[in-house]
Amino acid sequence: MQSDSPGRMSRRDPGYPGHHGGMYIGETGYIRFLRGWHSARGIHEENISAYAPRIFAGLFFAHSVRGVMTIKLQTSDGREREFVFTEENFKRICKLIYEHAGISLKPSKQHMVYSRLARRLRATGVNNFKDYLALLEDNDGTEWQAFVNSLTTNLTSFFREPHHFPILAEHVAGQRGKHKVVLWCSAASTGEEPYSMAMTLADTFGGFAPDISIIATDVDTSVLATADAGIYPVERVGKLSEAVIKRHFLMGTGKQSGFVRVRPELRAMITFMQVNLLNDVWPIRGPLDAIFCRNVMIYFDKATQLRILQRFAPLLQPDGLVFSGHSESLYNATHLFKSRGKTVYELADPGSRAYQQVKK
Ligand SMILES: C[S@@+](CC[C@H](N)C(=O)[O-])C[C@H]1O[C@@H](n2cnc3c(N)ncnc32)[C@H](O)[C@@H]1O
Secondary structure: OOEOOOOOEOOOOOOOOEEEOOEEEOOOOOEEEOOHHHHHHHOOHHHHHHHHHHHOOOOEEEEEEOOEEEEEEEOOOOOEEOOOOOHHHHHHHHHHHHHHHOOOOOHHHHHHHHHHHHHHHHHHOOOOHHHHHHHHHHOOOHHHHHHHHHHOOOOOOOOOOOOHHHHHHHHHHHHEOOEOEEEEEOOOOOOHHHHHHHHHHHHHOOOOOOOEEEEEEEOOHHHHHHHHHOEEEHHHHOOOOHHHHHHHEEEOOHHHOOEEEEOHHHHOOEEEEEOOOOOOOOOOOOOEEEEEEOOOHHHOOHHHHHHHHHHHHHHEEEEEEEEEOOOOOOHHHOOOEEEEEOOEEEEOOOOOHHHHHHHO
16 A cells, blocks of 8 residues: 555555554454654545455444544444454354353353454453454463453342342351351352351351351452452442441441442451362362352353262252352253252252262
């Protein structure tokens, strides 16, 4: 391609990717005018139109950011895309996240995947998905974690599915004194769930209980960092009563105003660590009194769910409980677990050969 004047495109073949006069055409489908908006003003829409179809069959529009004009291309459904994202790229990503975290992505998640990983392309300075995937596989591991963190869905809240917490309190009350109570929150996200467990137990037993410990894990290191810090915007505790907030949180002042911090006594009940439920080895020692595994199984296929449930069973006390999410059921593991109602499960038959065999 030749440039007739600064920032002006000719109608000749652009031959992208690369630098072309006053602009850079990425293989990924974006055109960036390096000389800035003003020098690029001589570019007429008709000229751009000559290139756009070669790059991406779609519409385009321009905007100016810090003097650099970027043409973003739109997909046929009107979505704006800076990088070309092919079906092949999406399939490769689905395979990789399935292999690494067990997450099964549906075709409808294509746009979500694009927008989450586009941030990683920008952060790593890579300008197309093919190169990003190559970098991921050559990388020493740091980008793998960022890749996984980008593709997890971390929606959670304090006392989500509130019916579980009185059941937990009653169960732990029945176990306390018999042995040290150990609970595992296996998809802790940003921490609201394990802190809700801790608040429930602190309120049930009148304060911090040294004979109760909660292990809170997640595959995503960035949500774990938030959980570990225990600092939340006040809106996150908006649905809790004044009394609960006062008992369990400290109000931020000065630079911290608008934030609450979990009280250190509550924080001390929980150990946060990274655990990928897909890994062959978990650093979790039984016997556990309860496992919270809520709203994570929905991201796994049936075979993965079953493999995980088979490994939960031998970790439990004979009367231990599994708490699952509202849209999850353990029906494909009825030989191991039976329902106690309200998405709470117990071992189907702790004395059975099936359970004892898995336990070995
Ligand atoms: C939607 S959140 C659920 C959080 C919380 N359990 C709740 O119900 O509010 C799902 C969590 O599962 C985690 N997750 C996804 N795949 C995982 C895996 N293979 N191992 C462990 N955690 C995983 C995600 O990082 C995310 O934080």
